Amino acid sequence: MAAELVAALDRHSRARGYRNRSAALADMVREALVQREWETGRGEVVGTITIVYDHETRELLDVLTDLQHHFLGAIICSTHVHLDERNCLEVIVARGRAEELKRIADRLIATRGVKHGQLACTTTGRRLA
Ligand code: NI
Numbered sequence: 001m002a003a004e005l006v007a008a009l010d011r012h013s014r015a016r017g018y019r020n021r022s023a024a025l026a027d028m029v030r031e032a033l034v035q036r037e038w039e040t041g042r043g044e045v046v047g048t049i050t051i052v053y054d055h056e057t058r059e060l061l062d063v064l065t066d067l068q069h070h071f072l073g074a075i076i077c078s079t080h081v082h083l084d085e086r087n088c089l090e091v092i093v094a095r096g097r098a099e100e101l102k103r104i105a106d107r108l109i110a111t112r113g114v115k116h117g118q119l120a121c122t123t124t125g126r127r128l129a
Pocket residue numbers: 055080081082083087088089
């Protein structure tokens with residue numbers, strides 16, 4: 001590896017609080033492997049969908065119920081937090097095929113009243129060392 005790259009890796013490793021550069025490198029490899037799990041679409045992945053929405057818009061609850069019926073088994077649970085008088089945060093945990101989870105996230109994020117939404121792509125961990 002080029003000396004400049006090693007120096008950059010060491011800076012990154014220290015900034016993130018890793019014990020050493022190989023621990024930082026191992027996490028980068030795991031990150032790439034998880035991305036690949038999502039890209040190849042083979043096997044089961046896990047994801048969380050976080051949305052912030054205006055609770056005056058009732059549409060979201062209907063969409064959430066529809067999705068739970070349509071993607072039976074994929075949506076494991078959801079947690080609701082009242083952020084203030086109007087704004088709510090919902091975290092939805094889902095498990096299934098990558099394509100399925102992306103569709104669930106897209107549908108939720110595109111729902112009227114949703115101000116921000118994000119899909120965090122992670123893994124069941126079974127195929128990671
Ligand atoms: Ni609320």
